[in-house]
Amino acid sequence: MEENTDVKNILGLKLPTDPRWVDLANISLQEILTDHAYCEQKAATYCISLIQRYSDKQKLVEELAPIVTEEWGHFRLVLAELHKRNLKLGLQRKDFYVNELKTFQKQGGSPDERFLDQLLIMALIEARSCERFKRLSEGLTDDYLKKFYRRFMESEAGHYTLFIELAENYLPKEKVRQRWEEWLLFEKEVIANLEVRGDRIH
Numbered sequence: 001m002e003e004n005t006d007v008k009n010i011l012g013l014k015l016p017t018d019p020r021w022v023d024l025a026n027i028s029l030q031e032i033l034t035d036h037a038y039c040e041q042k043a044a045t046y047c048i049s050l051i052q053r054y055s056d057k058q059k060l061v062e063e064l065a066p067i068v069t070e071e072w073g074h075f076r077l078v079l080a081e082l083h084k085r086n087l088k089l090g091l092q093r094k095d096f097y098v099n100e101l102k103t104f105q106k107q108g109g110s111p112d113e114r115f116l117d118q119l120l121i122m123a124l125i126e127a128r129s130c131e132r133f134k135r136l137s138e139g140l141t142d143d144y145l146k147k148f149y150r151r152f153m154e155s156e157a158g159h160y161t162l163f164i165e166l167a168e169n170y171l172p173k174e175k176v177r178q179r180w181e182e183w184l185l186f187e188k189e190v191i192a193n194l195e196v197r198g199d200r201i202h
Contacts, residue, residue, distance in 0.1 A: 011127040011160065012180075014188035021132075022139030024198020029142070030082070031199030034090040037078040039129065039201050042095075044071035046122060054115070060166055067159065074152065081148065097202035098125060100190045104183065116167055116176065120183050123163035125202070128187070130156050132201055 025032045047064045054060050082089055101124065105117040133153035140146050167176045 011131055012184055013127055013131055014184050015191045017132060017135050017191075018196045019135075019139075020196050021198060022135050024196065025136060026139070026141050026198070028198040029085070029145070030087040030090065032136075032201065033078055033082050033085075033087065035093060035200050037075055037082070037089055038092045040071050040075035040078060043122075043126075044068050044075065047071065050118065050122075057170065059169055063162060063166060067162070070155070074155070093200065095200070095202060097128075097190065097194060097200070100194070101125070101187065104186045112171055116171055116179055119163045119167045120176075120180055123160045123167075123180070124183050124187055126156060126160035126163065128191075128202060130160065 044067075047068045051061050051064055051068075079089060101121055105121060106113045130153055133149045133156065137146050137150035137153055140149070164176065164180060
């Protein structure tokens with residue numbers, strides 16, 4: 001119960017990661033590092049796409065530009081860790097978690113509704129990633145990697161709130177909070193039904 005409260009209070013997530021995930025990650029270090037590298041790459045690319053799509057929103061552009069640099073820097077750090085361990089960057093795998101989240105995004109509706117979901121899906125992915133980094137920092141048997149992921153957790157802890165704050169800058173706070181709660185409930189069901197595998201960050 002304490003773990004659930006911790007996750008809910010810090011990140012808003014409704015369901016903590018299954019403890020078995022870290023046990024599986026311990027025996028799949030190349031796979032988890034590879035997937036992590038691609039997650040950082042995709043985060044940078046997504047922020048670039050938001051800047052391109054909403055170049056008229058000055059605050060969004062100014063806030064996301066440094067995130068692009070940070071996420072790409074994280075990609076390079078993970079890549080360096082793979083090389084240091086004589087491991088190769090494997091092939092990018094299908095992200096079942098993110099693909100499931102995308103089914104909840106509004107495809108029709110107003111431009112504001114689509115804009116809101118584009119920010120909130122990123123907020124949710126960042127929140128879950130941060131929670132997973134926390135699990136790795138506590139549960140891996142490799143002491144260096146525990147510290148490695150502790151630094152990632154601390155670095156990315158504020159990313160999810162940035163996307164929510166950006167949404168609230170452009171849209172009514174009540175509308176943002178209501179939709180965010182809907183996203184959290186949907187993500188809970190996604191996590192509950194997703195296969196537990198140690199070769200993926202999500």
